[in-house]
Amino acid sequence: MGKNSKLILLTVLICVLFFSPILAQVRHEINFPDIPEYKTLKCDLHMHTVFSDGQVWPTVRVDEAWREGLDAISITDHIEWTPHKEDIPVNHNRPYQIALPYAQEKNILLIMGAEITRETPPGHFNAIFLNDIEPLNTPEFLDVFKAAHQQGAFIFWNHPGWKPERQGWFDIHTTLYKNKWLHGIEVVNGNEYYPDAFQWCQDKNLTIMGNSDIHGPARYEHDPELKHRTITLVFARERTIPAIKEALFAGRTAIWYKNKLIGNRQYLEALFNAAVEAATPHLIKEKEVRFNLKNNFVIDIQLERTGNHGPAKITLPAHSTTTITTETEIPSDTIKLSYTAKNFLIAPEQGLPVEFMINLK
Amino acid sequence: MGKNSKLILLTVLICVLFFSPILAQVRHEINFPDIPEYKTLKCDLHMHTVFSDGQVWPTVRVDEAWREGLDAISITDHIEWTPHKEDIPVNHNRPYQIALPYAQEKNILLIMGAEITRETPPGHFNAIFLNDIEPLNTPEFLDVFKAAHQQGAFIFWNHPGWKPERQGWFDIHTTLYKNKWLHGIEVVNGNEYYPDAFQWCQDKNLTIMGNSDIHGPARYEHDPELKHRTITLVFARERTIPAIKEALFAGRTAIWYKNKLIGNRQYLEALFNAAVEAATPHLIKEKEVRFNLKNNFVIDIQLERTGNHGPAKITLPAHSTTTITTETEIPSDTIKLSYTAKNFLIAPEQGLPVEFMINLK
Amino acid sequence: MGKNSKLILLTVLICVLFFSPILAQVRHEINFPDIPEYKTLKCDLHMHTVFSDGQVWPTVRVDEAWREGLDAISITDHIEWTPHKEDIPVNHNRPYQIALPYAQEKNILLIMGAEITRETPPGHFNAIFLNDIEPLNTPEFLDVFKAAHQQGAFIFWNHPGWKPERQGWFDIHTTLYKNKWLHGIEVVNGNEYYPDAFQWCQDKNLTIMGNSDIHGPARYEHDPELKHRTITLVFARERTIPAIKEALFAGRTAIWYKNKLIGNRQYLEALFNAAVEAATPHLIKEKEVRFNLKNNFVIDIQLERTGNHGPAKITLPAHSTTTITTETEIPSDTIKLSYTAKNFLIAPEQGLPVEFMINLK
């Protein structure tokens, strides 16, 4: 290498630093509160790069995660579907290797993962917490899962409903499940929600997952249907990769999808209680009481009355306070308002029951 | 009144309820944290209605206050300047009387006030915490202040710099001050900031005030210069009118103006400490440390380095997290970063000194 | 008046000029194209001020109209319902008199109007193009209409469906109609659409009206349901009050309501043709053609296929260009795409049929 070449290299190095992505520096925290005993970690465990059929370099995924307030991601490029291979020779471990140092700078937890890509059925599956993807690149379907399992992987079924004509729980899924090679299912993938998969998770005690499956640059903020990335909230003992792994195997998750939360009752209840504050009444008249409900959440909460008091429907807009007016008839010390939070789904068609006890003294 | 008229009245009553301002129901809380010992109350103590030269009915001021997350307001219509008097016979106490029941429903603290309106000098003054405005409607200038003082009013000088050719501290102001009939000065009025007035407050121990002086419907959110209402932050023992009065006489205030805070050092320091969190470093290399600063405030904080470590300038955008990279040379347990918060003004041209101690162990 | 008072007055005059509503100066034009022979004027002919049960001074209505790109407004305070009369002695002509000089400065066409306010049925009616409202303040219902008619008023029925339990076309309406004292009906009032009234207009050849009926300060831009003011588009020969009157009596109107246009076919067709441009194809393959549709409108246009070619559903977002891909099978010179514009309502449940002829040579 001549002296001139070195000078060029130095020049371009400065150039690259100069044009570094300064816009990526600002991180907008997503306001999901922690719940008792656990931290609420914001995770997206399904995404792609140019190393399979995605359209961005691996570091872009770290920038996006930082900017959008995520705690952890897994880049899960397809093992068997590599349409860019003419230009990018296949090397399954590269996306992780390229993204890792940048993730460390940005304090994003990066989990090694890959997407097992077969015809439907059985369909596509993500294996995460791997330490080497190459052993999964093997022709026999069950061998892949065995290889993943040997590395201690957490394995989940991706977008189980994306081919309506061939969807369903087949024998091959029972085989995986019985082998304990299937630990979760994507109940939401990008902008698609699969109620059947939600039921399967609850019946079979599988972990509820919701991920972006993003291929291009992140732009869902402009999708009028979506507005934000679909993510899995993981309730973990601490903000580390081992703690996320423990929480996933233990099934402690919920999904943030559009303006909904989807998950098992105990976690949605804990989130609701952490997010909504009822103030003591500020106006008590003979037959009317007024008090404020403050919603600290990023979600507009939709309530429908199930009891005898309060308005029939209430919307609590995100980051806002709403005044509730309710009539009272009998003199009493307290009044109980019973509602269903329609967009906190604790089963495919079932909202979360909630109560407010209002002290009138 | 005939039977028909009663029916009409009933009809229109229903009509009025039907067209009630439903959009006013959502309140966006402003995220100013409380400080040790005190609640941080958001107050606007200078505004007008159709009863002087404003353009809205008094209840509109309550709706706006609710929507924008204020705790307390004072409607301070001009006593001597009533350009609508041909259509609205003058009655100085009416704006308060009309707004009060609605303020109680909305949980907005409504303080009775009025604007004493004279040529400059002496200029305009607000007297608040009155119980009857009529006694202030008297020709002799000093008599007005005496009448206000007899009701225990807190009196402040409005927009002292709005007539550049006739501004300044005149003998009449000294007279008011010596009589203890002047307790504060508007250092900011609407979109105007008066550095001289800030200095006078600090020299003479007068309370620092910042108000909107709004006349039309609230629309500053569309002013590219302003973006939000100018308000006085009052550090009060509780959320009550007497507590606000005590705090104002004690000088416990600060101003939120454009992207700035203006006030005495102790309060700005307390707000800064409540708003900014430095995380423990997430990356420690031989010569480089990275850690996150989280700004929970509604204000973009602008920092300039005064010490030896850290970037020369840092902007911490509102509600965001920013990664700070600093070099280290000598092995040590901690690193101290010294900065000035340029938009936290503790004197006319002086930002707030701040420090971050970063633990490297 | 003493010398001192004059000085005060001068001072406050300057003060008032100083605090004039500078934010009202910017006008955002609404992009509705003119149609052949006619100008498309943006009109709101139903609104209130503090002079009946509204919450703003009359000049505020002019500011709002300017800011929102309107051409003409009518302030139509209730004649019989004046809840502020304790504070504002009733004088029905005052809102017009106060607003007129300001409307002339702002180039807003101001039409004198009033709301005849009776129990339902018959309900509420606006009479506009009046020159004196006092003669309409008379107890007998039909006398009011006679008085309005004598002034050449255009009279329309307001919000005919706002009391579901007592709505409908009654004998009294037939009487008005036969006397030619009823010329139009509000098919939309604020955020309410009345399909029955649309049908009545078409059956009886009455003019289709849509207005805001605004009472408080204009804030519908924050209503997630509404986003903009409901207005009547008037297709007039020129931008003058007489031309608007001629067009209203001739029935040349349409309504802009939420993301919909409502009106007779000929006007909606003319607007559609003026708003949507089909480009010549930019890609013609053996079995596939691509061309662009540009929507210059402020409305997202929703199309559903009724013919054999093109996608089943197309959304053309406002102010945007959308690429249409369609298959072709037989070699031909042109391809015809037939659709219904679902949100261009030419009858209560009927969208506008539209066609695109694409030239393949």
Added chain:
Amino acid sequence: MGKNSKLILLTVLICVLFFSPILAQVRHEINFPDIPEYKTLKCDLHMHTVFSDGQVWPTVRVDEAWREGLDAISITDHIEWTPHKEDIPVNHNRPYQIALPYAQEKNILLIMGAEITRETPPGHFNAIFLNDIEPLNTPEFLDVFKAAHQQGAFIFWNHPGWKPERQGWFDIHTTLYKNKWLHGIEVVNGNEYYPDAFQWCQDKNLTIMGNSDIHGPARYEHDPELKHRTITLVFARERTIPAIKEALFAGRTAIWYKNKLIGNRQYLEALFNAAVEAATPHLIKEKEVRFNLKNNFVIDIQLERTGNHGPAKITLPAHSTTTITTETEIPSDTIKLSYTAKNFLIAPEQGLPVEFMINLK
């Protein structure tokens, strides 16, 4: 390839189509009017992909261009600086080959280009309208330009001021210029403006260029400083690549940078005249005239008075109408207002002179 593999391929093919970037389908047109004789084409002729030091796949650049309303782009990956070469073997023509079919579908004109990357001085240069980049990959600096010239390339100097300590016009630049191997200079690159380069263009009759030099996914819409992509407006006889080439060699360009236009006087004057409409006065009083100025542009136009009439400063916000009030003293038929458009730069520190003739009859 076995039967099973084919099925997998078919599956993933459907999958890829399914996950195609639907959000990229909407194109927001930029409202720059055509000028007499020429179409105003929106061009970005400097950008990068993963094939040099960028972070996106080439098709992403087409999607972005479509979405943002551009007409033409050139992907100009570095020839000599290929930091991803370990993962992506160098092949300079690939970005163009990959992007071309997609550009044809999207109706984006794609111009083959490359960035000649040397130490400063001489610095970096783009050669565009190439048909093969490989011949430019040669060690001798002048040989590269010769090779580009032989293909009929238009060659411009990139970001001439980005290394303040080594910037300037050196002998090597004179050599290029005299050989007619240098045809334009980037007066703006991304968010940097180089006034010296603007002067060089005017002194030496070089074409004025402004480009994004984008490396990551397009996100400048969130940069408070930038808001939109820096582009070159090319005034071309038609919307084709040869017409763009003719216009560039003829110097018919201007730059849209932040809220500014930069270019030679004749083009900025034509754009101003196409964008701003003065209405006939709507109010003529004895000493005062009011008329509206409508700005159809995407730019807020800043005017400063240079004559005797009209306000000292006027801002005409984008897509808005502004009322101008001017005093008149002598009865006359017309009034002339003379201004400078401060943000239409026709020389490094010089705004465009403009006049409005207002007819008072």
